[in-house]
Structures are given as C-alpha cells and as structure tokens.
Amino acid sequence: MNTPGSSPLQRLRRELFASPLDGLISLLLIGFLLAVGLAVLRWMLFQAQWAVIQANSTLFAVGRYPVDQQWRLWLLTSLLALASGLSWGLLRRLPHPGPAWPRNDRLAVGLLIALAVVAPLALQLQASVQLRWWLITASLITSRWAAGRWGQAIPPALRRWIPLIWPLLYLAGMVLISGGLGLVSVPPSEWGGLLLTLLTASFAILLCFPLGVLLALGRRSELPLLRGASVLYIEFIRGAPLITLLFLGQNILGFLLPGGLAPDRVWRAAWVLTFFAAAYVAEAVRSGLAALPPGQLEAARSLGLPMPLALIHVVLPQALRVALPATVGQFISLLQDTTLLSLIGLLDLLGTARTVMANPAFLGKNGEVYLVLAVLFWCCCAALGLGSRALEHRLNPLSSPAQA
C-alpha cells in the first residue's frame, strides 16, 4: 500500500503516460471520449425532448394493463423489493457473517437512492406515483438492513427454506399479473412494455435451465435413442434463426399441445423462447460436463451411489459451476432476444416503443425512445451479470470464508 507511486494520480500517470507514444495515444483517446461524451450530453440536455417518455412512461412500463388493476403490479413490485432486500442482506450474513455494509453495498444503496430521486423527477410523475417509488426503494433498503441485522438469529432449521420465497413469489406474481383466485382476470393481450419483456424472459430463463440440463445429460447418455434425439433437437434449434421459430411457433404450437394448454400468442412466444434457449444452455452445460474428470463419476458410483444421486450430488454441482458464466451469457442474450417479439406483433418493450413512435404526436422522437430502451436493457443485463458473478464467487469453495 505504501509503495512509492501508489497514489491514484501517480498510478494514472504511470499507466497512461509510461512512454511518449503511450502518452500520445492516451491523449488522443481522452480527447475523443470527451468529445463524444459532451456531444451526447449536449443532445440529452438541450436537444432531446423527453416529453415522449414522460407522457408514455406507464405505457413503457406495463403496456395497456387496466388502470384500475395496476395496484396489483405495485403490490408485486413492493413484494419483489422486500424479497430482494431480504436475500441481499441474508447473503451477506449467512452462513458466515462478513462486514455489515461492505463498500459495494454502500455504493449500491447510494445508487438506488439517487435513482429513486432522479428517475421519478425526470419522468415528472404525479406526486402519488413518485411517493410509491420512494416507499418501494425505502422498503428495499430497510429489509436489506433488517436482514443484515437479524439474519444470524434465524434458526438453522429455518434457513434452508428461505430460498423458497422466490418460487413462491413467482407463482404469486403470476396470479397477481394474470388474475384468478378472486382477482379479475387480465388476459396476456393486455400486458405490455417492460412487464411483458420481463415476464417472458424470466419464464423462459426459469424453464430453459432445467430443460437444458436434461438435454445435456441426454446428449451424453449411453442410450442411443435418447442421445440421438437430444443431438437432433439441439442441432436443429441451433441451426434455425429464432425469428423463424417464433413465426413457426405462432402457427404450429397450437396443434402440438392439447386443447386446454394451447396457449395464446404471448405464451406461445414464451414457450418458443424457452425451447430455443434450452438448446444453447444444453451446450453450455455440456462443456461443463466435459470439463469434469471421469474419475468423479467413477468414485461416486464405486461408493454405491445410484446414477441419479451421483448426478445430483457429485456431477452437476461441479459441471454447473463451470457452465455458469456461459449459461448466464445465454440468459442475457435471451433477454435481448425478447425484442423479436415485437416482430410477431406483441407489445413488448420494443413493440410498445414502435407504437409510440408511430403516433403522429411524437414523430421524429426515435432517438429519445431508443436511448431509453438501450439503457433499460443494459440495466437488466448488468443486474444478471452482477448476480452471476456474486453466485460464482459464493459457489467457489476456495473463495468462501468457510475455510479460514
């Protein structure tokens, strides 16, 4: 730490201006970046007209979801915030307590607060809506704090069940969004915007993962029929562009699935996304399986573990850890691929944007709309990437504090 030349300024100097040529390149790059940054900033502040976003913020968020039922989405968002805060806090404290507020966490909280203040103001939301966002942010941070403070007190027998919150919340969310159990039904045709994008993406991500694992195992199976079928499926899906599969799905999925299950257009698209991503996840998992020394399975089997137990307890935990980065990469492209839904006429984020831009009142405001879209997608993908890195770190036995 105290070695000479380790202050930030000195380090900058050493890294950017080590030699005259390095210095020249650095200067040119800095100048270029400054020019681009300033131009974008000037456009954002003085030229762009954000009225198109402000007037349509609800449309971008949830599409044509009925106004009198939108409280259900607010409720869901609050529950999600609470669960996120809880998980975040518990992950920091269990099973081995780290510092209560590491630097990254303080940074994240600062960012959340800034976002909660700036975003509603910039969008010029009504006071009541602004207030809701502030409350949601506050509950996220509070539950993070509470979980960090009292997480240790949860009895170990109970801890194992905590992750179940998420599947339960997902099911509850499905009910809240689509209705049933006494709630007015809101058909998928009325979902839109970010809601539809996140819903189809999360549905596909959740289902394509187990499907992909099964396909990868099938591909390495000793049963020739199973192996052949898996290979055929994977290679067929990977050889076809998603957009053709989406159109195909709209046309034939209705025939393939039995009557009651024949889903409407949104669910058809979600299933196609799932089947599509599963093939790519299978390839990621296969590389994880291939990286595992064969001695691992032999050792498990020679201890008397039957094949399914050997897979669950020995092979998959190791293979999936290796496959995790590539798998999350697939999830991220899946999220971006949801924009193709707009091409089959669904009002996902991009589809909504296209209807807004087609409105004569907002003609020529494409730049503003696309910039917001890009930022929204970037945020979602960054969240996925961060989550995966945290998971990777946590799953690595040699980086967990357990060894101390």
Place this chain on the structure above:
Amino acid sequence: MTSSTPSAAAVMIEARGVEKWYPNGFQALRGVDLTVHQGEVVVIMGPSGSGKSTFIRTFNALEAFQKGSITVDGMALSDDVRNIDAIRREVGMVFQQFNLFPHLTVLQNLTLAPVLVRRRPRREVERQALDLLERVGIHEQAHKYPGQLSGGQQQRVAIARSLCMEPRIMLFDEPTSALDPEMVQEVLEVMQELARDGMTMVVVTHELRFARRVASRVVLMADGEVVEEAPPEQFFTNPRHERSRQFLSQIR
C-alpha cells in the same frame, strides 16, 4: 494373519476365466482366474498395460466383462443395476488420482454416501467419519476442502471415505503412484494397519516393501493373463516364471 489357512476362510472374490474386450476390439483380459479369501491381502503387479486396472475394476463393475464369471461376497456380478449397486456398497475403491469431491469438505466427502445410500442418520455418520479421520491422522482437516490438502492427506481421506461405507472388501489401484515420494509412506502405513485389522484387500502396487510385508499372495499379470501367483517370499526370492524374473529385474 489368516493367510496360513486361506482355504478355511470364506471366499470373498472369485473370478473365473474373465475375458474383456474394449469397444475398440482390444482384448485386455484373456481368461483371468483369481480367488481372494476373507482377510487376505492380494497384491497385483505387472508391467504397464498388462490389464491390472481393468481387472480390479471389473470387481465392482466399473468395467464390464464379456466372458467368465465373478462372484463378490457371495453375489454373482450381473448386468442388473440393483445387483451392481448392492455389490458396490460392499466394495470400497481407492484410485490413483484420489478422486475426492472438490466441492465438498473432507467431512462431507465421507458422509455423502453413508447418508444417501445407507440412509443412516447424519449425526451418527459424522461421528464415525471423525473417528475414521482420526484413525488416518487428519482429524484437524475435517472442515477443509480437498484442494487445501497435500496429496498424501488427500489419499488418506479417500481411504477413510471408502471405509465410512463399512465395506467388506477394499480395492486399491496404484494408491501411491501419484504421490511425491515423501508422502508414500504415510499412505502405506494406513493401508498396512487396515490389513492388520483383517480387511480383505486387493492392491495394485509396485511398492515392494509393502508387498513383502503385508501381502498374503502376489499375483503377476502380463498381457491380460495371470503369469504367476505365489506367496511374497517365494515370488521375490525364487520366482518360477521367466516373465516374473524379467519384471522383477526391471523394477528393482
């Protein structure tokens, strides 16, 4: 040691005329016979590629064979999955490369199979596992991960992991070949103690001192066949076959 009256003790492994072809058509075993009685320690030696690993891996069905028969602890090896799992529960195996599960702690490596396969209560298995770790001298490392141990320690954990299933037979496939020389002895000592406690063992190894001191019989394999089978004293001082003499002169 029971080797003085082997025929009186129960037969634990009986291999008759075992022949094996690998999928590429190569015949690795050409009619191998071997009988191992309870409490015996049989050491298998032979040049590289002679089929030693292939042979002992047929005992717990890690390798299939096409001709002949193998009976382990009274159960005839068949293709039936349940029969195979039943035999594997009674037969422990220690590998050259340890094959510990790197994502589990040492203690979890030991308790995994007894809890899942034998369905014994976790508490009880953990107590037994700690006892076993103490026996092989790595009691303090129970909560470390395999990657944090030396090779010799890892191999001792692997032995303890097998013992935790309370097997009636232990198979060792070159357990010390991947170890640095200074760690070989600690593993051999554990194995020697195991033999003294009456465990039935089949050991593929080229450790002459171990074979001399511990083995009931030494078996020499070459080109997929058993060439010579003799008590260690006779095998090392006065081998009957030319092939044995050749082999001994190479490793000495």
